[in-house]
Amino acid sequence: xxxxxxxxxxxxxxxxxxxxxxxxxxxxxxxxxxxxxxxxxxxxxxxxxxxxxxxxxxxxxxxxxxxxx
Amino acid sequence: xxxxxxxxxxxxxxxxxxxxxxxxxxxxxxxxxxxxxxxxxxxxxxxxxxxxxxxxxxxxxxxxxxxxxxxxxxxxxxxxxxxxxxxxxxxxxxxxxxxxxxxxxxxxxxxxxxxxxxxxxxxxxxxxxxxxxxxxxxxxxxxxxxxxxxxxxxxxxxxxxxxxxxxxxxxxxxxxxxxxxxxxxxxxxxxxxxxxxxxxxxxxxxxxxxxxxxxxxxxxxxxxxxxxxxxxxxxxxxxxxxxxxx
Numbered sequence: 313x314x315x316x317x318x319x320x321x322x323x324x325x326x327x328x329x330x331x332x333x334x335x336x337x338x339x340x341x342x343x344x345x346x347x348x349x350x351x352x353x354x355x356x357x358x359x360x361x362x363x364x365x366x367x368x369x370x371x372x373x374x375x376x377x378x379x380x381x
Numbered sequence: 382x383x384x385x386x387x388x389x390x391x392x393x394x395x396x397x398x399x400x401x402x403x404x405x406x407x408x409x410x411x412x413x414x415x416x417x418x419x420x421x422x423x424x425x426x427x428x429x430x431x432x433x434x435x436x437x438x439x440x441x442x443x444x445x446x447x448x449x450x451x452x453x454x455x456x457x458x459x460x461x462x463x464x465x466x467x468x469x470x471x472x473x474x475x476x477x478x479x480x481x482x483x484x485x486x487x488x489x490x491x492x493x494x495x496x497x498x499x500x501x502x503x504x505x506x507x508x509x510x511x512x513x514x515x516x517x518x519x520x521x522x523x524x525x526x527x528x529x530x531x532x533x534x535x536x537x538x539x540x541x542x543x544x545x546x547x548x549x550x551x552x553x554x555x556x557x558x559x560x561x562x563x564x565x566x567x568x569x570x571x572x573x574x575x576x577x578x579x580x581x582x583x584x585x586x587x588x589x590x591x592x593x594x595x596x597x598x599x600x601x602x603x604x605x606x607x608x609x610x611x612x613x614x615x616x617x618x619x620x621x622x623x624x625x626x627x
Contacts, residue, residue: 332622348398348436349397349398349400349401350398350400350546350547350548350590351398351400351423351439351441351544351546351547352398352400352423352436352437352439353621354621354622354624354625355621355622356589356620356621356622365394365436366394366436367436368434368435368436368437369428369436369437369438370428370430371428371429377394377436
């Protein structure tokens with residue numbers, strides 16, 4: 313589900329921007345999840361990586377800034 | 382006079398959001414008796430490796446009707462507010478445009494549309510703002526937020542981009558007829574997501590945190606056929622994920 317970037321220490325969510333169930337599952341398993349401000353929420357599941365303030369959107373998916381190695 | 386106020390790049394991962402900053406500026410405008418502010422809308426800009434942004438690259442904009450003589454005082458207030466409130470490391474930009482001075486097909490709209498599709502520069506933003514007589518200022522950091530601020534104003538002027546900040550409130554009612562929805566101060570029209578218009582007497586089930594989008598200059602509540610049985614409603618407000626493209 314994640315592709316690591318060894319240079320930046322970040323990881324990219326490989327399922328992309330439309331995998332709502334996968335994003336919700338990933339957030340349930342994440343201890344760093346923090347809900348973003350209301351206007352940036354896009355998933356109906358409140359707890360979803362798509363709603364997390366530590367996701368940085370990219371053209372194809374997002375990079376997680378919450379768990380930097 | 383009617384003005385467009387747009388800001389961008391005011392936050393970082395741990396600060397208050399740009400939307401809240403926009404709302405506070407709008408509240409300040411009203412508290413000082415300079416005029417009345419409309420709803421705040423969010424406008425998505427290009428997500429690209431060459432564009433610096435914290436996490437989503439969106440601009441926030443609102444309209445306001447203000448006393449002509451107070452324009453300069455308002456601009457000073459909004460600028461000082463950004464200077465004081467914006468997160469360290471952010472690159473805030475402020476745009477204030479007088480709507481009456483802009484043509485319906487203004488180049489400002491084209492700039493906003495471009496900023497959703499391609500990388501544009503600060504110099505282009507300042508050049509256009511100067512040519513159109515628009516206030517555009519940077520308030521810290523690199524000032525890159527001026528691009529999004531100008532683009533946000535253009536997209537709001539266009540009227541076919543963005544969704545409202547916050548959610549509509551209906552006093553706890555869960556099912557409402559279209560006619561009653563149209564009485565809400567933030568709803569100009571009710572339309573079906575896939576096209577068409579629901580009947581005036583049709584009942585709509587209100588979902589979680591409904592919000593409007595801007596279409597053809599109107600604040601539109603989108604609905605879709607009711608997905609579940611056992612309700613007197615025939616429509617429901619659309620899911621949050623379905624508003625993503627607006």
